[in-house]
Each structure stands twice: as structure tokens, then as C-alpha cells.
Amino acid sequence: MAVNNVPAELAPVVVRRESASTRPLFAGNAASQTTSLPATIVSASTAATVSAFRPSVTSARLAGPGDPYVTTRVESKRAGEIQVLQQAGRDATKVSTTLQTADAALKLVEEKLTRMDELADDAAAPDLSNVQRAVLNQEFVDLRATIDTIAGAAELSGAAVLDGANSFVATSIGSNIQTGDGIQALTFDSRAGDDYVSDGDTIALSFSSATKLFTAINLTTGLSATSEVGTAAPATGETSDIVIGEFGLSVQLNDQFSTSTDITANNRFQVSGSASSLDLNVRIGTSTAARSDEIAVAVARARVATLSQPLQHDNILSAAGAARAVVNVVSAQDALAQMRTDVGNGITRVGTAAAGLETGITNLQSANATLADLASVADAVQGALHDVVAEAATALLNKVDQVSSIRAQVTSLANLEGLNGLKPVASMVPSGTSDDAGVESGTSAPSLSPHIDEPQAPPSEAEK
Numbered sequence: 001m002a003v004n005n006v007p008a009e010l011a012p013v014v015v016r017r018e019s020a021s022t023r024p025l026f027a028g029n030a031a032s033q034t035t036s037l038p039a040t041i042v043s044a045s046t047a048a049t050v051s052a053f054r055p056s057v058t059s060a061r062l063a064g065p066g067d068p069y070v071t072t073r074v075e076s077k078r079a080g081e082i083q084v085l086q087q088a089g090r091d092a093t094k095v096s097t098t099l100q101t102a103d104a105a106l107k108l109v110e111e112k113l114t115r116m117d118e119l120a121d122d123a124a125a126p127d128l129s130n131v132q133r134a135v136l137n138q139e140f141v142d143l144r145a146t147i148d149t150i151a152g153a154a155e156l157s158g159a160a161v162l163d164g165a166n167s168f169v170a171t172s173i174g175s176n177i178q179t180g181d182g183i184q185a186l187t188f189d190s191r192a193g194d195d196y197v198s199d200g201d202t203i204a205l206s207f208s209s210a211t212k213l214f215t216a217i218n219l220t221t222g223l224s225a226t227s228e229v230g231t232a233a234p235a236t237g238e239t240s241d242i243v244i245g246e247f248g249l250s251v252q253l254n255d256q257f258s259t260s261t262d263i264t265a266n267n268r269f270q271v272s273g274s275a276s277s278l279d280l281n282v283r284i285g286t287s288t289a290a291r292s293d294e295i296a297v298a299v300a301r302a303r304v305a306t307l308s309q310p311l312q313h314d315n316i317l318s319a320a321g322a323a324r325a326v327v328n329v330v331s332a333q334d335a336l337a338q339m340r341t342d343v344g345n346g347i348t349r350v351g352t353a354a355a356g357l358e359t360g361i362t363n364l365q366s367a368n369a370t371l372a373d374l375a376s377v378a379d380a381v382q383g384a385l386h387d388v389v390a391e392a393a394t395a396l397l398n399k400v401d402q403v404s405s406i407r408a409q410v411t412s413l414a415n416l417e418g419l420n421g422l423k424p425v426a427s428m429v430p431s432g433t434s435d436d437a438g439v440e441s442g443t444s445a446p447s448l449s450p451h452i453d454e455p456q457a458p459p460s461e462a463e464k
Helices: 025-036 046-053 054-059 066-121 130-153 308-315 318-413 434-440
Strands: 169-171 183-188 204-209 213-218 224-226 238-244 250-251 268-272 278-283 294-299
Touching: 066 130, 066 278, 066 294, 066 318, 130 318, 169 183, 213 238, 294 318, 308 318
Parallel strands: none
Antiparallel strands: 169 268, 183 250, 204 213, 204 268, 213 224, 238 250, 278 294
8 A cells, every 4th residue: 555656565654643632651761751750759748838937947046845944943032042041141140249249248247247247246255334335335336236237238130139038017006196186197117027026926016105106015025126217297288207127117197297295005916927038030942831940039138136046135235145145246257158159159050041042042052053144155155046946847848849840841841742752653654574574573763763753755656
């Protein structure tokens, strides 16, 4: 059969383009068409989602395990502990100062007792006259009063140091010692206590218009004392105080008081309250439990009645009285020595505690500084790690972008006609030719000319 008057055996091979849906593939092209993309290649929508992650990777801090929050809590807790210890340190300083003030005052009291002991020894000599003993006794009495004055005057920031504390008040006051009779108030100061004043005692307060003096008598113990100076009526609208030192009692008068009227009846009142030593507590730790992390130091009252109760009534006007006074002065000296020992121990304990507090504060501050340094280092490490991860993530995203671009190119090429495989038209290939045999035998298909759609030139005269 001839085509266009060309013998069939000499007819050119004509190749047709076929649609993608009907064309079969050459073996070589089939492999490239059935092979899927690598698993790391994502779809276009997924790539877009991953690309949207790019700003957060390159600009946002990678989340850590919560270390900054833990660090902040630890620093806050330690800061609170430091504040507690600093306050305890200030308290320890105040207590130490108080104890040193007490010790200085006790040293003065010791000096007075030493001199009283010397006077009592001198007065006990049998060859002294009564006049000589009277002179010695006057100094003895003055020194005894000075001891109480020192105890009352030893104060720090307005607080009594060697006078302890008391809560004595006057109750059940008789009708002739009330406001209408010119007596505005009855108050006890830090000197109250010992055998002159105690809880439950009954005291009678009288006034003599002849001597202008008030007298207080403890009806329970029988002890009595007289006001220090004569009394004068206050001016209109004013008040004045009369003091009975041994009782620690102040009588406040108003302008209705009359110095010409005696007070001898309905003049009793009751005493309620107590006297105690000065208790000083120093916190040495951060515990809030009662009596925990504390040092307790007590400073006893340093009045004569506390040091030696009989000594407050002694005199050395006779040899026998002087002998008794010697014994009582020695007793007071022993009591005072114990007080000084207790105060000295307190100073040592509080000083040690203060040093420990200072060390604790320094250690906590150092620990906080170290923690802050470690947090800074950890933050720097985390920042470096963030940069490394961000760089790796950015590189990965760039790879995703490249693969997505390649995929798009492959898809575009796959949509072009005739580039996924070519097939010769079997009916147009002469039978029995070497080409046909090659195809049937499974040999490689002949290579195609780029101009596959153009007919070949007719044979020459010689070839015919």
C-alpha cells in the first residue's frame, strides 16, 4: 500500500501527538511519572502554613520550661527573708544598746554600794560617837536614795532600763480623795513595787494642813512614806503633782484643793497590778512560730528594795544597826553582781546573734546575686539556642520553599503535551522492518528527530 504514491516500504514514519489521557508511556518515562515526591515535600497549602511560621521563629523567644518564673519566686522569697533578718538585726542593735546602757548604770550602782559598805564598816566601830555615826548615816542614806535615782533615770528612748515595768493602778478610791476634794488622779510610776506596793494592798493617803505634806501608809505591810516637798494649792485652771517616791506614787492636784483642810477619813484606796523585770526579746531567724528563733534577755529592777529588801530600812546610827547594814549591803552587792553577769551574758548572746544575722543577710544577698547571674547566663544560653534553632528553622523553611518551587515547575511541565512520553503510530510503521523487529523484540525505541512532524525527502534517482 502506498501513501501519496509513495511505496509503503518507503513511506516516511509519521508520529502523532496524543492527549495525556489516552497516550501510553514509554518504559523510561513511566518510571518518572509513577515515582512520588519525597516525604519531606509538603503540599502547597502546608508550605504556606509553614511559611507563615517564619516570623515567629525568627523574632519570637522560644518558650522555656518556666525557669524565669521559678527564679523570680526564689528571689522574692529570699528578699522577704532578707527584710526579716535586717529588721531582726536592727532590733538586736537596739537590745544590745539597751543592755550596754543597763550595764553602765549597774556599774554606777556598784560604786554606790561599795561606798555604803565602807560607811557601814566605819559606823560599826565601837569607838565612834553618835555624832560621827550621824554624819556617816546621812551619806549612807543619800547613797541609798541615789541608787534608786540611778535605777529610775536609766532610760533609752524614754523606756526605763533598770526600773522594770509595772501596771499598778488605784481602785476603790475613798470619797475624800477624789476630784471634788482637789485630787485629780493617783498614778504609779516605774518605782512602784517591792514591799511598798503590791497587788491587793490597801493604802491610806492623808494630808496635814499643819505640815503641808501627804503621807502614804501601806496598811498591809505597815510601811509608810511622806511626800518630798510641801504642798501648795494650784492656780485656777492648773494642776500640780506631789510625789511619794518610795511608793512610786504621784498625787495630781487640781485648783479645788485646799491646803487648810486635813484629809484623814475616807482616804483609802486599793492597789491592783504587778511589777516585773524588763524583758527583751531578739529575733534571730525568719521563723514566725512563737518563741522560735528568739533570744530572751531579762533585766531585773535595780532598786535597793530589789537588791536587798531590808537594806531600804537600814541606818547606821548605832553599832548594831551598822552591823546589820553591812550584811544587807553585801547581800545587795551579790544580787548586783548576778545582775551584771546576766546583762553581760545578754550582751554577748545578742552580739553573737547580731553577727550571725549579718552573716545570714550577706549570704542571702550573695545567693540572690548568684541566682541573678545564673539567670542572666541561662537567658544568654537560651538566646543563643533560640538563634541556632531559628537559623535551622529558617534554613528548613527555605528548603521547603525550594521544593515547593520545584514541585510547581514539575507540575507545569507535566501539563505540557508530549513531554511525558512519545509513541509511534504502529499502523504507520512498515512490517518486517528492522525497526518493527526492534520494537517487538523489546529493544529500545528509535530516537526521534526533533522535527518529527515533517515528512522525509523522496528517494533519489540512484536509490530508486
